[in-house]
Amino acid sequence: MELEQVFSIVNSTAFFSWIFLFVFYKKKWVFQAIFSGVFVLMALTYLFFIIKGLGGESQGGFDSLANVKALFSSDEAVLAGWIHYLVFDLFVGMWIVQDGKKRGINRWVLLPCLLGTFMLGPVGLLLYIIIRSVHLKRFPHSPYDEELVS
Template identity: 45%
Template structure:
């Protein structure tokens, strides 16, 4: 399977996890479990992409995690970019599953947090944490 097909597969595979979380009030434990299984499968795909990348050609000269330019160079490879995308998908879904499991908010307030976590990861997490803090106060 080529990188474009893996991208499409991973992008579609994450949707059942997010849909499960959106319906969490109906079956919270099952929704969280479903989302975490999907996140674990994506994590496995990430590990395999990372292993394939490490076994492949060397990163470009100057590529590193120590500078913005170094990270940009790391992402010049289509395979590295795909691995980065799968990384985002897995972690954002895992964070969304934690929000749903931890939710001490009415579900109507959790939904925007989940949507933002899906679309802009840390933004949704921040909204969730702020709402959670406000509810406790």
């Protein structure tokens, strides 16, 4: 399969997963399908392309920006990196929906957080942390605070 086809498939899969996550946020099957289906398939696809892209003759490393750039100089490695973003952003989106639902935060209030996470990753998570803090009337000082992770 061509890399462009794989790119289109993983993008479409992630996009529709986000739509299902927002529309069917109260349905358990959505979380099960994304967690057990989409994540597994995307992780296997990632694994295939990261091995192919970083295997053997790849150069670079994680010790400098120039070396990271060199590490991702093959199209397969870039595709694997993109899949990495798609999966982790979607996982964060699932957490936002679950946590927001548990805390009684309206899904329409969560929509900008989900869009932000979908498009800008950490910016959407930051927005959710701010909204969550306002809703709880306190800023989370520790991820282990029982009131914040229950």
